[in-house]
Amino acid sequence: MTDKRSDLKKIIMDTKTLPTLPGVIQKLNTLSDNDKSSVQEMAKIVSSDQVLSARILRLANSPSYGFYRVSTISNAMILLGVNVVKSLALSSSIFAIMEKDSVGLWEHSLGVGVAANLIARKLGLPECEEIATAGLLHDIGKVIIPLKCSEAEKTIQKLIYERQIFTMEAEREIIDTDHAEVGGWLSKSWFLPDKLSEPIAFHHDVAKSENHRIKTAVVHIADVLIKASGFGNSGDCFVPSIQKIAWDALKLNEQLLAELVDEVEDKLVEVKNFSLEMMSE
C-alpha cells in the first residue's frame, strides 16, 4: 500500500462524525419536539439520509452496546431508543455544514436506496430493508473524501470536468484509492455488518464480493438505473457498465429491466417531492 493510500486509510479509520443536511436535522428536531409524532415517522426521515443512517448504525453496532450486528435503521432505532436518536440528531446539527452542492449526492443516494428496495422486492429477495440501507449508504465514501482531502477533491472535480471521465478513475489517479474502497474502510471501522460493508466496498466490482454477492449486485444495478435516469448528481454524469456477473446473479432479463425502469421512475416522482420538501425547510 502506498503512502498516500495508507495515510488516508488512517484518517478515515479515525473519523467519528460526518456532516449531514440541515433540512433533515431540522425536520427530525421538529418531529422529536412533537408529542404526537411516532417512531415510524422519525425512522422515515432517518432512512432518507445516508449520513444520519450511517451514524445511527455506527452507534448501534459499537462494541459498547454489545448488540449482535444491526443492519436496518428501524432495528437500530428500536434498540437505541428514541431519546438516543433525538440527541444524536441534535448533536449532528453542530456538524450540519454540508453545502448546497451536496444535495445532488444526497438525492443520488436516496434514489439508489429506493431503487435497491424496488429491485429486491421485485425479485423476492430476503432482507429487503438491509439491501435498501446498503443502497442508501453505497456512496458514503463520496461524503468523506471532500471532507478529509478538500484539496485533492478539487483536483478530482477538475479532472472529471476536463477529461470527462468517471469519478472513480479520477479518484484513483489523484488519491490512489476510490470512494468505494474508502466507504468500505469507514464501514469496517464503524463495525457495520458485512451485508452493508460489502455492497458499499464492491458496488463497482461485484466479483470481489464473496459473502453477499446478491446484495452487492442489487446495489450495483440500482446505481446504474439511477445514473441512467439522471436523478440527483453523484459526481460525473456517465452511466457505468452493467456488470455481467451482477446481471447473472440476479437472473435479470430485458422484460424485468423494462418493468424496473417503469417502477423506479414512478417512485422517483415521490422521492423528488420529498427532496423538494427537505430543501424548502
Next chain:
Amino acid sequence: MQKIPLMLAKAGMTIARDVFRGDSPIGIPICGKGTLLTDSLIARFDNMDVQSIYVEGHPVWEEGERSFDDILHELDGRFIKTLQEPLNAMLYDIYKSYLIKSMGGDSDRQAE
C-alpha cells in the same frame, strides 16, 4: 396526464386520477378525478401525507423549458461511455422508449 410531486402542484391544475391518503393507497379516495386544485386542497393533501398526484396535461416541465429533444440528448450524453456494451445498449433502448411513452412524444409538447 402527468404524475407530479405534490410540492410542484399549483392551484388551477386539474386532478386526473383519484387521490388517496399517503398512508393507505388502496383505501377510500379523498378526492375525485376532475377536481380543480386550490391552495387549500393542496395543503390538505400535504397534511394527509400525499406525495404525488396525477394531473391533466403535462403542466410541469423540469428545469425550465427542456424540450423532448434536449431530454433525449441528455440521455445520449449519459450513455456515451458505455453504449457499445450490449446490456447497457438494452437499458438505453428501454429508457428511450420509456421517455417517449411518458412524454407522449414530441407532438404533445407542440400542441400545448
